[in-house]
Amino acid sequence: MTPRTSPNVTEQGSLVTVRHPSGSSCEIDKLGATVTSWRVQDRERLFVSRKAVRDGTKPIRGGIPLVFPQFGQGPLMPGQHGFARKLYWTYTGVARDDPTEVLVAFELKDSDATRSSGWAHAFKLTYVVTLGADTLGTHLAVTNTDKTPFKFTPLLHTYFATPDITEVRVHDLKSLNYTDKVREAQAYYEDRDAVTFDAEVDRIYHGAPNIIHLDVDPRTTILIKKNNLRDVVVWNPWADKAQEMADFADEEYKSMFCVEAGTVHEAVSLQPSQTWEAGQQLIIK
Numbered sequence: 595m596t597p598r599t600s601p602n603v604t605e606q607g608s609l610v611t612v613r614h615p616s617g618s619s620c621e622i623d624k625l626g627a628t629v630t631s632w633r634v635q636d637r638e639r640l641f642v643s644r645k646a647v648r649d650g651t652k653p654i655r656g657g658i659p660l661v662f663p664q665f666g667q668g669p670l671m672p673g674q675h676g677f678a679r680k681l682y683w684t685y686t687g688v689a690r691d692d693p694t695e696v697l698v699a700f701e702l703k704d705s706d707a708t709r710s711s712g713w714a715h716a717f718k719l720t721y722v723v724t725l726g727a728d729t730l731g732t733h734l735a736v737t738n739t740d741k742t743p744f745k746f747t748p749l750l751h752t753y754f755a756t757p758d759i760t761e762v763r764v765h766d767l768k769s770l771n772y773t774d775k776v777r778e779a780q781a782y783y784e785d786r787d788a789v790t791f792d793a794e795v796d797r798i799y800h801g802a803p804n805i806i807h808l809d810v811d812p813r814t815t816i817l818i819k820k821n822n823l824r825d826v827v828v829w830n831p832w833a834d835k836a837q838e839m840a841d842f843a844d845e846e847y848k849s850m851f852c853v854e855a856g857t858v859h860e861a862v863s864l865q866p867s868q869t870w871e872a873g874q875q876l877i878i879k
């Protein structure tokens with residue numbers, strides 16, 4: 595099928611750039627189908643490290659890497675955060691372009707690389723990125739094309755940009771249980787109205803509400819509206835961990851934070867021929 599094109603979408607090398615008539619734009623790298631830029635009102639909303647490696651030798655440090663089939667270092671396969679963020683996806687073209695939204699689609703199927711990864715199932719992933727005037731949607735469909743069921747723990751690893759990490763507030767997580775990876779992966783209860791950052795944070799909030807408000811600075815709120823993703827991971831490496839990461843500059847922990855919608859506490863199970871769908875919409879308020 596010939597990819598559908600639009601004057602609002604350009605493809606150059608591994609980058610697909612989408613422009614909306616309102617002036618907003620986004621950029622997706624076929625490496626991982628990683629959204630690497632989202633600009634609204636002339637302001638970049640996503641964080642990408644200035645030391646990010648963009649040649650395919652490692653996942654892109656920033657934007658929205660897509661974690662599949664495994665979040666973290668789980669039991670499903672060896673390594674961290676699965677293979678989807680490390681592989682080049684196929685750009686399948688413009689799915690829709692109308693005055694309100696522009697949609698572009700990407701696909702990843704099992705290959706020698708995925709079958710030899712330790713998670714050897716046959717699958718098809720379809721990822722649709724939707725740009726509106728002040729919204730960005732990322733929607734994933736997973737189809738089991740195999741003869742047996744499989745499990746996965748998918749996640750949208752969104753890196754948000756902030757002018758000052760100490761002013762960030764992540765709301766709507768109060769009264770949830772969370773696993774704290776910084777404290778021996780023990781379970782805790784969130785009693786604060788907002789999660790803030792003044793040290794390393796690495797938590798999995800279980801069963802989070804579908805709307806999360808983020809104050810990225812005292813005047814700017816972004817809403818995450820998630821769909822069919824149960825949990826929310828909140829992460830900032832802070833100073834010491836930042837120094838350990840080769841593709842992240844030492845001071846960059848001050849200008850980013852991750853709020854990651856996923857189903858990671860318990861895996862999704864998918865039967866042969868079935869499709870599972872989920873996603874998020876980011877909205878500038």
Ligand SMILES: O=P(O)(O)OC[C@H]1O[C@@H](O)[C@H](O)[C@@H](O)[C@@H]1O
Nearest residue numbers: 674675751775796797827829854
């Ligand atoms: O360095 P990576 O593999 O991109 O992972 C970054 C972080 O991703 C988060 O989702 C994890 O909860 C953290 O534990 C991890 O450090």
